Amino acid sequence: MPTVEFKGKTFEVDEDGFLLGGLDAWCQEWVEYVKQLEGIEELTEEHWKVIKVLQDYYKKNGVAPMVRVLSKVTGFPLKKIYELFPSGPGKGACKMAGLPKPTGCV
């Protein structure tokens, strides 16, 4: 699998650039790496709120939440999530939070 290097850290990623090591490999540098990748100018508390909700949910459930659940828990409508993460809740927010890509009829 490919690896990416960023600020002295090496990350193993899948074909679409999702972090392979899961939450154990997740760290501040990874967040900064994805921030740059996503073209996000500045990380705000709102970004961190989304990341935290995603990670807490993942620890409890082993999967990313339904978009609807993410919206309800953060209080951010989908449009707002797209403003925060231009690639959307899956490819942007989940990637930054270190969650794997969802598969199936989605």
Place this chain on the structure above:
Amino acid sequence: MAKLPKPEELFDSIDWTPPETDWMDTPVEFQPGRWCYPAKKKVVEDLGFPNPREWSPADEDWKIPSNWREIVLEGMKERLEKYRSFKLFMDICVRCGACADKCHYFLGSGDPKNMPVLRAELMRSIYKGEFTLPGKIFGRLAGARKLTEEVIKEWFYYYYQCSECRRCSVFCPYGIDTCEVTMMGRELLHLLGININWILEPVRNCVYIGNHLGLQPHTVKENIEYLCWDIEEVTGLKIQPSFNRKGAEILFVAPSGDYFADPGIYTFMGYLVLFEYLGLDYTLSTYASEGGNFGLFTSHEMMQKINAKIYHEAERLGVKFIIGGECGHMWRVKHQYMDTVNGPAPSNLEVPKSPITGTVFEHAKSTKMIHICEFTADLIAHGKLELDPSRNDKYVVTFHDSCNPSRGMGFFEEPRFILKHVCNNFYDMPENTIREKTFCCGSGSGLNTDEFMDMRMRGGLPRANAVEYVHKKHGVNMLACICAIDRAALSTLMQYWVPEVGVCGVHELVANALVFPDEKTGKKKRTLDLRQQPLKPEDEENV
């Protein structure tokens, strides 16, 4: 991931001119966006499949076992003996060409190896060269060739550019079913550890956790409770479905996409609203929590294993019969394999009988399982539902026949019958693109993954083209379907080719139109649809 060209660019790039060289002399070239990522090593290990390793189709060396030739030929021999259809389809093609332009992937790519005749020939030529006397003696003159590593790579490319939709078989005068050839191709590739992650990870999740998406029991329950809160916001109904409840009359099984992803979640809400209206004695299961079956796209054995959970759960809970949701390939498994590979059905199951109308579904005597559209169409036919189709007036609707319910079980009328009762504006697409001649969404058989997007948009073009026709002619703006892959894949397809058209399930529209007694008396008024959008223009101000 390959960058997807703009629709005009993609359209202009379609070229049906065949290459100068004979097909056997034309090597396979892997184009970006037209092949899927391999299954992760861990997933292959978990499933106990052969040869788990890290590899990529983009590499020269696919790291297959050194005795790969023996493995494939032995696998082919075994399957030629086991499946009469496979041997028959290898023997009988007369190359009339009736199938050639019927494949959506050929129409959208112009690649001649996507003509069903040639797709099958990729396998048939090996059959001839390795298993028949004329082929062994006359070689290429008899259409035969030898099995090489190049052939294996070609199989991988083209057997994962077939969505097993079976449209070609409708036109074949001999009834050759290329889908079954593709199934054999995929099974043989599995023997070498060649497979795709988008299929195998859901299979792994289904086997270990219960459904394709890997939703654990508490997550299944929580997701559905979230949907119930949304229903309450729209209808005021407090729905509390039961889970794993012993003694319920009916077990309801839906594809897991319906309680996870948009727009499937609205279809799921639709089921729940209908059941609430009827006061149905049903239960959901967190064990049999997947109607879909990516095992069908993997191997016969895996399809059987995944499917078995539904009867197990029906037996454990002691239900009388099973209703299945709007899922496509699920119904091919139920209709054609379930009661033979996993039957006979547990003895507590009875021939499905609607508790509302008393209708006995004789055709499901053996499987004990009916499609929710059959159930609902029967309710409507008996006048058991109070419906206000004007609630769906903002939609001009057409219907996409999903490949498996249509060609796999002849299921054409029930969804249309329902739609015509719950909407005022319904228009079918042209005759040669619907019912048994329906065009695939371009992403079926487990190919609905992002890295395959170029081929998905190409393969979906014939379907999108027919939608565009009714969009322009009748103003169609909603494409209804009864399949979870469709709901996800057609949304992307419409966004690309016909962005004016949305996608929904049939039961979403049923629930919008369903008038509850309190609404009839005027005690309550519904102003929102299940998507929490105004039902009618005049409701805008009330929202």
